[in-house]
Amino acid sequence: MWFKTIFGRKAGAAERxxxxxxxxxxxxxxxxxxxxxxxxxxxxxxxxxxxxxxSTIFSDHRPYSYGDDYRYVDWNAYAHQEEVFxxxxxxxxxxSIHVLLDVxxxxxxxxxxKLRVAQQLAATLGYLALAHHDRLHVAxxxxxxxxxxxxxxxxxxxxxxxxxIEQARADQPTALAQSIGTYARRQxxxxxxxxxxxxxxxxxxxxxxxxxVAPRWQTLVLHLLDxxxxxxxxxxxxxxxxxxxxxxxxxxxxxxxxxxxxxxxSAWQEQLATACARRGVTYAQVLTDWPxxxxxxxxxxxxxxxx
Amino acid sequence: xxxxxxxxLLALLTLPIIVVLHLLRERRRRVAVxxxxxxxxxxxxxxxxxxxxxxxxxLLLLHLLAATLLGLxxxxxxxxxxxGGARQLAVVLDLSTSMATREGESTRFAxxxxxxxxxxxxxxxxxxxxxxxxxxxxxxxxxGGPADLARLNAAIDTLEPGGTGADLAGALTLAEAVFAGPxxxxxxxxxxxxxxxxxxxxxxxxxxxxxxxGTPQPNRAIVALAARAWGANVQVxxxxxNYGAPAFDSTVTLYGDDRALGTxxxxxxxxxxxxxxxxxxxxxxxxxxxxxxxxxxPQDDEAQLSLAQARPLTILLVSARPDGLRRVLAAVPxxxxxxxxxxxxxxxxxxxxxxxxxFDSFLPGEWPAGATLAINPPAGSPLLEVAAxxxxxxxxxxxxxxxxxxxxxxxxxxxxxxxxxLPGWAETLLAKGGAPLIVRGRVGTHEIAIWxxxxxxxxLPNRLAYPLLMARTVRDLTPPPLPQSVQAGLPLTLxxxxxxxxxxxxxxxxxxTTRDARPQLTLDDLTQPGLYQIEERAAGASLFRSQLPVNxxxxxxxxxxxxxxxxxxxxPNQPATAERQLVxxxxxxxxxxxxxxxxxWGYIHR
Numbered sequence: 010m011w012f013k014t015i016f017g018r019k020a021g022a023a024e025r026x027x028x029x030x031x032x033x034x035x036x037x038x039x040x041x042x043x044x045x046x047x048x049x050x051x052x053x054x055x056x057x058x059x060x061x062x063x064s065t066i067f068s069d070h071r072p073y074s075y076g077d078d079y080r081y082v083d084w085n086a087y088a089h090q091e092e093v094f095x096x097x098x099x100x101x102x103x104x105s106i107h108v109l110l111d112v113x114x115x116x117x118x119x120x121x122x123k124l125r126v127a128q129q130l131a132a133t134l135g136y137l138a139l140a141h142h143d144r145l146h147v148a149x150x151x152x153x154x155x156x157x158x159x160x161x162x163x164x165x166x167x168x169x170x171x172x173x174i175e176q177a178r179a180d181q182p183t184a185l186a187q188s189i190g191t192y193a194r195r196q197x198x199x200x201x202x203x204x205x206x207x208x209x210x211x212x213x214x215x216x217x218x219x220x221x222v223a224p225r226w227q228t229l230v231l232h233l234l235d236x237x238x239x240x241x242x243x244x245x246x247x248x249x250x251x252x253x254x255x256x257x258x259x260x261x262x263x264x265x266x267x268x269x270x271x272x273x274x275s276a277w278q279e280q281l282a283t284a285c286a287r288r289g290v291t292y293a294q295v296l297t298d299w300p301x302x303x304x305x306x307x308x309x310x311x312x313x314x315x316x
Numbered sequence: 317x318x319x320x321x322x323x324x325l326l327a328l329l330t331l332p333i334i335v336v337l338h339l340l341r342e343r344r345r346r347v348a349v350x351x352x353x354x355x356x357x358x359x360x361x362x363x364x365x366x367x368x369x370x371x372x373x374x375l376l377l378l379h380l381l382a383a384t385l386l387g388l389x390x391x392x393x394x395x396x397x398x399x400g401g402a403r404q405l406a407v408v409l410d411l412s413t414s415m416a417t418r419e420g421e422s423t424r425f426a427x428x429x430x431x432x433x434x435x436x437x438x439x440x441x442x443x444x445x446x447x448x449x450x451x452x453x454x455x456x457x458x459x460g461g462p463a464d465l466a467r468l469n470a471a472i473d474t475l476e477p478g479g480t481g482a483d484l485a486g487a488l489t490l491a492e493a494v495f496a497g498p499x500x501x502x503x504x505x506x507x508x509x510x511x512x513x514x515x516x517x518x519x520x521x522x523x524x525x526x527x528x529x530g531t532p533q534p535n536r537a538i539v540a541l542a543a544r545a546w547g548a549n550v551q552v553x554x555x556x557x558n559y560g561a562p563a564f565d566s567t568v569t570l571y572g573d574d575r576a577l578g579t580x581x582x583x584x585x586x587x588x589x590x591x592x593x594x595x596x597x598x599x600x601x602x603x604x605x606x607x608x609x610x611x612x613x614p615q616d617d618e619a620q621l622s623l624a625q626a627r628p629l630t631i632l633l634v635s636a637r638p639d640g641l642r643r644v645l646a647a648v649p650x651x652x653x654x655x656x657x658x659x660x661x662x663x664x665x666x667x668x669x670x671x672x673x674x675f676d677s678f679l680p681g682e683w684p685a686g687a688t689l690a691i692n693p694p695a696g697s698p699l700l701e702v703a704a705x706x707x708x709x710x711x712x713x714x715x716x717x718x719x720x721x722x723x724x725x726x727x728x729x730x731x732x733x734x735x736x737x738l739p740g741w742a743e744t745l746l747a748k749g750g751a752p753l754i755v756r757g758r759v760g761t762h763e764i765a766i767w768x769x770x771x772x773x774x775x776l777p778n779r780l781a782y783p784l785l786m787a788r789t790v791r792d793l794t795p796p797p798l799p800q801s802v803q804a805g806l807p808l809t810l811x812x813x814x815x816x817x818x819x820x821x822x823x824x825x826x827x828x829t830t831r832d833a834r835p836q837l838t839l840d841d842l843t844q845p846g847l848y849q850i851e852e853r854a855a856g857a858s859l860f861r862s863q864l865p866v867n868x869x870x871x872x873x874x875x876x877x878x879x880x881x882x883x884x885x886x887x888p889n890q891p892a893t894a895e896r897q898l899v900x901x902x903x904x905x906x907x908x909x910x911x912x913x914x915x916x917w918g919y920i921h922r
Contacts, residue, residue, distance in 0.1 A: 115350040123350075209351040238350060246373070248344040251352040258352050259344055266358050273354050 032302055033136060070094040105160065105200030106138035107146045109192065110177060111233075115209045115253045117179035119235035119297050124179040126297045127205040127233055133301070134203055135170045139163055146196070147173060150188035151181020183253055185210035186217040199225030207233045208281060209253065215284040228290040232281065235297045239274060241267060320900075324390030330383045338376045375916060382912040389905035402442030403500035406491035406522070407432045408484065410507035410529075411451035411843070413804055413873040415477035417508070417530060418612040424530040425477040428506035431527060435504055436468050446494045447471055450507070452479045452805035453840055454486030456494065478615075478843030479805020480870045482507060485516045492521055509879040519885035526881040534560025536584060536609040537616035537874035538568070541867065543603060543623055543800060550623060552594040554605050558584035559875040566608045568592060572600035582607075598623070602863065615845050616874045620865035622847075625797040626650050627860060629790070632669070632684075634661045635676030640772055641691070644786045645674065651790065668815045668854045671794050677770065685815040685854070687763040687793035692770035693734055700766070703735035711749030717756070719745060719788050723781040731773040736766055756792070761835060763793045763814050798850065801865040807840040813859050816852035823848060824866075842866045 073082060073093040086094045108131045116124040131147060138145040139161065147158040147170065158173040185206065193202070202221060208214050214230065221228045244267075249258045260266070278294065285292035293309065319325065349355065409432060415425040436445055439462040446459040447468060458464075458471035484505060495501045501522035508530040540555040558564050564584040570577045582590050596603075601624035609617035629651045633642055638655040645653045654670070658678035663669075663685075673684040679697035695702040713725055725746075733751055738744060742757030742764070755766040776782045795811045802808050812819060816833040823829075824846025831837065833852065842848060845868035852860040868874075 118348065118350040207350060209353060211353065235350070241349075243347060246344040248346045249352060249355055250346055250348045252348050252350050254352075256352055257346070258355055260355060260358065269358050270354055273357060277354065 069097040071097055105144040105146060105196070105198060106134065107148070107196065107200055107202040108134055109189065109202065109204045110147065110149050110174070111206030112149045112177050112179050112181050113151050113183035113253060114179055114181065115183065115207055118252045119237070121297055122179065123207050123233040123235060123297055124177065126295065128174050128177060129301050130205050130231055130295065132171055132174050135174070136167060139166055139170065145170065148192055149177050150192065152184040152188065183210045185214065186212045189217040190220040193220040193226065201227045201229065203229045203231060205231045205233065214281050218284065218288045218290055221290070223289050230285055230290055230292045232292065232294045233297060234294055239271070241270065318394050320392035320394055322391055324392060325387060327387035327390045328384065330387065331380055334379045334383055335376070374919065378912050378916045382909045385905045385909035385912070389902040389909065393901040395899050395901060402440070403502055404495050405435060405439065405443065405445040406448060406494065406503045407435055407445060408448045408450050408487040408491060408503065408505040409475060410482045410484070410509070411449050411475060411477050411479060412482040412509070413478055413480060413615055413868045414508055414613065414876055416613065416615055417533060417876055419530055424508045428529045429472050431506055432472055433469060436465055439465070446491065448487045448490055449475055450482040450484045450487040451843060452481055452483060452807065454483040454490050456490060459494065480803050480873050481805065482509070488517060488520060495522065516882050516884060522886070524884055524886050528878060528881060532878050533612050533876045534562060535611045535613050535616070535874050535876045536564055536566065536607060537869040538605055538607050538619040539869045539871055539874060541605050541619035541621055541801065543621050545598060546595065548598055550596045550598045550600070552596060552603060554592045554619065555589055556582055556584065556592065556607055557589040557871065557874065558587060559877065561586050569606045570594055571604040571606065572596060573602050613874065613876060616869035618845070619801070619867040619869055620847060621800045622798070622863050622865050623800065625800060625862060627795060627797045628652065629672065629794055630670045631790070632656060632673045633676065634658050634673065634678055637772065638676065640777055641674060641676055644783050645790070647783045648787045648790045668857060668859055671813060671815065672790060683759060683762040683764065687814050689765045689767070689789060689793060691767045693736065693766060700739065701737035703737065705732040706735050706751065707732055714747040717745040719792060723784055724779065725781055728776050728779060728781070729774055730769045734768045736768045742766070758835060761814050761833070763835070765789055765793055798862050798864050801867050802842060803870055804845050804866050804868045805843045807838050808842060810837045810839060811835065812837060812852045815854045816859050817854045820851040820853060821848060
């Protein structure tokens with residue numbers, strides 16, 4: 010309609026940068042905390058590896074075996090023990106960071122939309138990965154993995170990363186377990202996998218986590234929640250419409266009903282946390298009204314997701 | 317409100333249907349949620365509860381209101397609108413003496429004037445007002461609309477209180493009479509007391525606002541002052557009343573011709589009266605009693621009497637043999653008799669002449685200016701048709717006037733009579749055997765009595781009845797003296813001298829009025845207490861001048877305690893049902909319903 014053209018919200022008017030440059034510089038001091046058990050690449054990177062390799066930085070010995078580099082033989086030990094030992098030391102490795110961004114329709118709900126917060130989180134984590142020479146993979150998923158970014162290394166890919174993330178639209182149905190399972194099977198090396206989702210899927214999170222076994226995968230679940238999901242400001246006779254499926258439900262909300270709803274949501278959150286804990290997955294709830302730098306980042310540091 | 321099509325109200329049965337429909341299917345506000353997975357478990361329980369409760373939503377209220385308006389519109393309602401926004405206002409002002417009571421810095425009447433002025437100022441366009449004064453006689457003072465406000469205000473300013481009693485009943489009747497047309501009618505009565513005189517109507521066809529003016533106050537008054545001759549003395553009687561709960565001790569001073577004759581102490585019991593008497597020598601023409609009242613109504617603290625109200629009587633006897641008649645006429649009190657021979661009689665030209673002219677066996681060419689007694693009128697006069705003498709037949713005397721009450725005329729032989737043809741202006745007072753003996757009548761201002769017999773030819777001069785008959789005849793023909801005093805506001809009927817052409821009346825305040833003299837004159841404007849000067853004049857000369865005391869004290873006006881407002885049923889404030897305009901409401905109701913439906917449409921598609 011013509012009046013919508015005049016009075017309607019201009020497209021892109023609310024499109025603001027995911028974060029500014031100063032925030033990125035401050036963010037550079039942080040890094041994702043990767044487990045040493047992950048299989049990484051020792052050629053570069055800043056994550057400690059569980060494996061010890063011959064190194065000038067001494068921490069242990071092992072008997073010399075054929076093919077070891079003479080430079081790492083501990084001649085002093087040989088003088089005392091009359092047996093050749095090779096000096097072993099801790100090495101640092103780069104790991105693969107996989108960020109899975111939920112673009113189901115429910116992610117468009119909320120103020121600000123949950124997708125917007127998820128985009129900021131994905132961009133933040135992606136920037137950390139690029140800045141610390143990790144291999145970054147970003148994938149959008151709905152019913153299946155839709156499009157991917159990466160692998161990419163180095164901050165030179167930052168603009169590509171941001172463009173990819175910003176073009177994400179929450180217009181897909183949800184198939185959480187299927188999408189994550191498919192993605193995990195295709196990534197044989199594993200790595201750090203970050204799921205940014207509202208987890209509103211009928212099959213549940215537990216099924217999705219079955220494909221993410223440790224130590225191949227170090228999984229982080231960032232559960233995006235709008236405050237109004239926890240405490241709805243609704244009352245009276247309503248017709249609730251599912252943002253995901255369009256399904257409608259007539260309901261009369263009174264204090265008892267809202268209390269029952271809150272109990273149900275609380276139980277669901279407990280269920281998600283329990284499922285994650287059982288499978289060694291880090292679970293963190295992120296409310297969409299939290300400021301990213303002042304609240305989300307400190308929260309992730311407190312949860313030892315960032316260091 | 318009435319309904320032109322009451323069956324249309326059956327449409328209101330849709331109201332419960334709408335409620336049932338809303339109960340069956342409640343319209344809900346649609347709200348998007350990210351997922352229903354947390355709500356689905358709660359839905360069944362709430363659905364069961366929903367059916368039992370009436371959903372008081374805005375839509376339901378809008379539906380019910382729209383259906384109500386449409387149902388009422390189908391009934392074609394009508395209301396009786398005002399026949400016009402204009403109103404007719406009648407303001408009745410009490411003019412009785414008690415309205416002169418002081419109330420602080422003002423008086424009750426001044427307060428009533430202020431209220432009346434305020435009412436007049438409230439007149440709107442198209443309104444009209446009529447001012448009525450309720451004195452001893454109700455009258456319309458002025459009327460007009462908002463444009464005539466200055467004239468109405470001036471009319472109010474000319475009024476002053478005075479007089480015993482207020483003719484409020486007459487004022488209400490006049491007010492109803494001046495109302496005309498289908499406009500609203502309202503009567504405002506500004507009074508300090510209850511109704512006096514005629515009883516008030518039980519119902520009135522206008523909105524009546526009976527406004528009481530003033531506060532209850534004690535009052536003392538001289539309510540009666542009278543005097544009578546007692547030999548060579550005069551006995552004076554006064555009654556003093558106390559209208560109030562507290563007892564009151566005071567003094568009463570009596571003045572004779574403005575000289576203090578004595579002061580008496582009076583002790584007035586609560587709501588009591590006391591009487592005083594004086595015996596005075598008959599030397600005073602004017603008496604005045606003054607009470608030291610110390611109250612808010614000084615007008616009734618004084619009363620006056622005039623003891624010299626006798627009217628001098630000049631009689632001209634025109635007779636060739638005047639001796640007998642002169643003797644009997646001279647016996648009339650205060651009479652001065654002069655005689656003249658018929659041959660020398662000339663009507664007084666430019667002079668008032670005598671108050672009474674007695675023609676004996678003679679008639680002039682025209683009636684004289686004053687009263688006339690024609691005795692034994694001769695034939696051949698242009699004034700009377702007189703035939704030859706006849707002898708009265710035997711028979712009873714026929715008396716048709718109180719003039720002859722107590723007179724012994726039965727043994728009188730009236731001798732030969734003049735056969736007077738009864739003129740149209742006269743009536744027979746005394747007759748014998750059908751022959752008129754005494755005839756009385758009035759021609760213009762001329763009071764005329766005719767004796768058709770010659771007293772000298774009868775045995776009447778030998779009877780005691782003769783001077784009595786003559787005195788009564790003279791008194792009947794000449795004006796009576798003024799009363800010693802009158803009550804303020806009460807009408808006084810005067811019979812001025814027949815010779816008088818005009819009356820000059822000077823009120824105590826100095827205001828003078830002049831009236832044309834008529835045989836009978838009623839003075840109803842003697843409302844102010846004090847001495848009135850009354851002068852009868854003719855041909856530029858004064859015929860008679862006298863003082864008339866007017867007293868304000870009375871049990872009716874001196875009691876300043878409040879009177880309850882009368883109970884008068886008020887007719888509906890509309891003149892007649894047929895004259896009212898019926899306003900159809902259905903278009904407005906239908907428009908209201910349409911507006912509600914548009915509002916609902918906007919609400920749904922918001």
